[in-house]
Amino acid sequence: MVSPTLSDVAQAAGVSYATADRVINNRGNVAQKSIDKVREAVAALGYVRNVAAANLSRNRVYRLAFLIPTGTNAFFNRIRNHIRHAAEHLSVDRITVEIIDVSAFSVDALEESIADLAQRDVDGVAIVGLQNPLLEGPLAKLRESGVAVIGLVSDLPQKFRSAYIGIDNMVAGRTAARMTGMAHAGGLGAIQTFVGSMEARDHAERLQGFCDVIAADYPHLTVLDPILTKDDPAVLKEAAGAVLSARSNVTAFYNVGAGNSGLVAAIGAAPENRPFCVVHELVAHSKQALIDKHIDLVIDQRPDIEVNRAFAMLRALLDERDLPPMPDLMPTIYVQDNLPADPLIDIAEAQSR
Amino acid sequence: MVSPTLSDVAQAAGVSYATADRVINNRGNVAQKSIDKVREAVAALGYVRNVAAANLSRNRVYRLAFLIPTGTNAFFNRIRNHIRHAAEHLSVDRITVEIIDVSAFSVDALEESIADLAQRDVDGVAIVGLQNPLLEGPLAKLRESGVAVIGLVSDLPQKFRSAYIGIDNMVAGRTAARMTGMAHAGGLGAIQTFVGSMEARDHAERLQGFCDVIAADYPHLTVLDPILTKDDPAVLKEAAGAVLSARSNVTAFYNVGAGNSGLVAAIGAAPENRPFCVVHELVAHSKQALIDKHIDLVIDQRPDIEVNRAFAMLRALLDERDLPPMPDLMPTIYVQDNLPADPLIDIAEAQSR
DNA sequence: AGCAAAATGATCGACGTATATCATAAAATG
DNA sequence: CATTTTATGATATACGTCGATCATTTTGCT
Incomplete structure (x- = not known):
């Protein structure tokens, strides 16, 4: 036996x-x-x-790195916290983790950081990437030197990474639309959408999915042209406030991007008969807004599962064994009642200097 | 370094x-x-x-067992599939897994199975339990002989297990109520509820949570007295059909328990202007019903995450190390748009003998 | 002081694999 | 057939820990 x-x-x-x-x-x-x-x-x-014996024998240590966009973005702070938290418990398995900050959404900065990794003597990397051919050169070089590369949250050029871990943003948008449609119970309505930038692939995909479902299944609802926010809370507050005070026929808000604190502020200022509100990513702000009933739904991409999968994936790649079973990753719907206790959400702001 | x-x-x-x-x-x-x-x-x-070296040295093998209720219950088939799937990938870590069938919801059978475990030379067990003092004796004996015991999906007497892995059913009911409330958009409504048995703790808790939220936040909605179904599809089909053909003022169905195939059948037979439908557990039936738009929402307890957590927990207990970070476990809301690809859901029926 | 009990040191052989060396045996080549 | 490749066997050491054993030293107690 x-x-x-x-x-x-x-x-x-x-x-x-x-x-x-x-x-x-x-x-x-x-x-x-x-x-x-x-x-x-x-x-x-x-x-x-026996992988344990094998790793023991060759005195294997895994040096992993995560390339994460900088900035005060609450979502990425949450990701960072999950990585750090997981890392604490991974030293047992001889795994060291390094979080490398990259200037947010700059192709040049990302390219440079990837190139730097080659020097850094790393065994595996998870990269919050961009679909840009400029990255292909450094990625190819990295992988040639035996480094395992996966995309996280936002994909890399497909041929240049071993896996992608993140949600399908089209699905996320569709889910938001389904809930918004349901909440109208067959009545008429107009939905004001907000996006950070139409160049951001994830924003565009979410909006696309959203519009698809509304058009197909909720024809009595109108999706208004998105307001551009640059993910800036101030812009959101201003714009949402204007819509609210105009006493328009808007029955729902859908914010595709970030900057929710501004949206919540605007709603808090005019609480009477507010529109149905859907936003993305469960962070301290949005969680509190749910509890306060300033918004109705949060569509979340479960960064805890993403990080969990990322580590499992990298280890499998490095050990050349096949993937262990991992929890499925789908856009998750939060209401005020099914919020996770997860303390990493709440310390997010505090920890980011 | x-x-x-x-x-x-x-x-x-x-x-x-x-x-x-x-x-x-x-x-x-x-x-x-x-x-x-x-x-x-x-x-x-x-x-x-170095746990790897330690386990290598003492030639540690973990013999784990899962006590799962028998029967054709699609949910437990899904759990079983997840366990089996995970087990396949755990032989690498010298872990053997045994699934022991227990006659569903019989205290006597469960008591006997737990007593049997002592003979079985097992290191850790996850038990789909019951909160019954009769189990305390065998559980105490089991733990004295050094076996790690955790409750899964349904808890054991608290002092006699090291952990419980499962959702809070009150939260699940609250979540269902929140969604049902939203879907009425402020309009009047009456909600027909169905339960398997009021003795089943999880059913009672869900119903309680449901009623709490409706009463607190949706006073214009009425929760009708639950219809007892014994989780039998035939009973559900009959009862739901009767409600539908009575052209009553029922605006929503909430099935707390199992037997959804009957509910779906009744709805399929009278598709015109059906009520808003919420059920529990994503299995082949309910998934298909979502896709076919026969129901609106499925509240799921993420058995994949539960099984994942169960294994992590048992290993941590046996290795006497602290718990690694694991994905949060909360009732999850599925609509037709955010369904997981998970093939284990669909083969559920096929695999059960 | 004398003696038992408690504490410490030194060391060994597992566990299963990786990686290396060296000698020998078999096969391919001309 | 002689010679070079290629293939195989035998064996050793290391990885970090566990679980021993046995000898020796220190401590506590009367």
Whole structure:
């Protein structure tokens, strides 16, 4: 009942341990005949390499790095907290983690940071990326030197990373639309949307998904042209306030991007008969707004699951074993009743200097 | 930069390896003075025990068991699939998993199964339990023999398990109510509820949470007395059909328990102007019903996360290390747009014999 | 002081794998 | 057939910890 060792395999295959080892770690200089015998023995005995012993032997340490956009963006602070928190518990497994700040959404800065990684003696990286061909050169170089690369939250050019971990923003937008549609219960309505920037791929995708569902399933609702906010709370406060005081026929707000504190401030100032409100990302602000009933829904991308998956993925890539099962990652709907206790949300602001 | 070994600690503390080892694995017969010195050295060097090496040395294998209710219940089939799937990838870590079927919701059967576990030479168990004092005896005996015990999905008597992994059913009910309230957009309405059994603690809690929120925040809605279904699809089909054909003023259905296929069948038979529908647990049936727009929402308890957490928890308990970060577990809201791809949902029915 | 009990040191052989060296055996080449 | 490749075997050391054993030293107690 105990699992077989490589010695057992060698014996069963009728070869020496050395030869079995040559096959398993394909070191070459082995006759095809022997390879087959070993392979068969592996299959017959159900041999699985003991990764713990292997890593112990080669004294393996994993040096991981995360490239995360800087700034006061509450969402990325939350991601950072999750990474740090996970990292604390990973030293047990000989894993060291480094969070590298990158100037937010600048292709040049990102390109440079990726190039820098090559010097840094790193085994695996998760990058909050951009779909820009400029990144392909440094990414290719990085991967050639044996570094595992995955995209996180925002994808990299597909051929230049091993995996992408993040939600489908089209789905996120569709989900927001579905909830907004439901909340109108068949009545007429007009939805004021807000976006940070139409160049941001994730914003565009969310809006697209949103409009698709409203058009298809809620024809009695109108989606108004998005107001551009640059994710700036001040801009949002101003714009939302204007809409509210105009006593327009707007029945719902959907903020595709960030800057929710401004939106909440505007609503707080005019609480009477506010529109139905959907925003993205559960952070200290939006959580409090939910509790205060200033907004109705938060669509979240579960950064805790994302970070969890990122680590599992990187380890699997580095150990050359296949992926363990991981929780599914889908846009999650929060209302005031199903909020997680997660303290990492609330300390987000405090920790970001 | 390499992490210190116990030898390093011993040296730093000015004691022999043997003494350091006595402290770390508290084997006793060590002077307080030495204990302190070693503790200090551990803190100073940041020593963390190499679990891989430790397990290798003691040739540790974890024998885990899951006690899961039998029957064709789609939800538990899904749980079973997740366990099996996870188990496949855990042999790498020398973990063997056994799923033990228990006659559903029978205290006697559960008591017997728990007693049997003592013979079974198991290191850790996750039990879909009941809050019944009858279980306390066998549970105490089990834990005395060094077995780690956690409750899964449904809790055990609190003093007799190390942890509980499952959602708060009150929260689940509240969440369902919030969504149902929203979907009425301030209009009048009456909600027909269905429960399997009022003795089932989870059903009662969900209903309680549901009624609480409706009463507090949606006073224009009426919650009708629950119809008892015994989780039987046939009963549900009959009852729901009757309500529908009576052309009553019912605006929403909330099924607290199982047997959704019956509810869906009734709705499918009378599709015109159906009520708003909320059910629990995403399984093949309910997923398809969402896609077909026969129901509106599914509140799910994320069995994938639950199983993930259960394994992490058991390993942490057995290794005597502290818990790694795990994704939060909250009732999750699914609509037709944010459904997970998870193939384990769909094969659920097929795999159950 | 004398003696038992408690504490400490020194050291060994596992665990399963990686990685290396060196000698020998088999196969391919001309 | 002689010679060079190529393949195989045998064996050693290291990784960090656990669980021993045995000898020795220190402490506590009367």
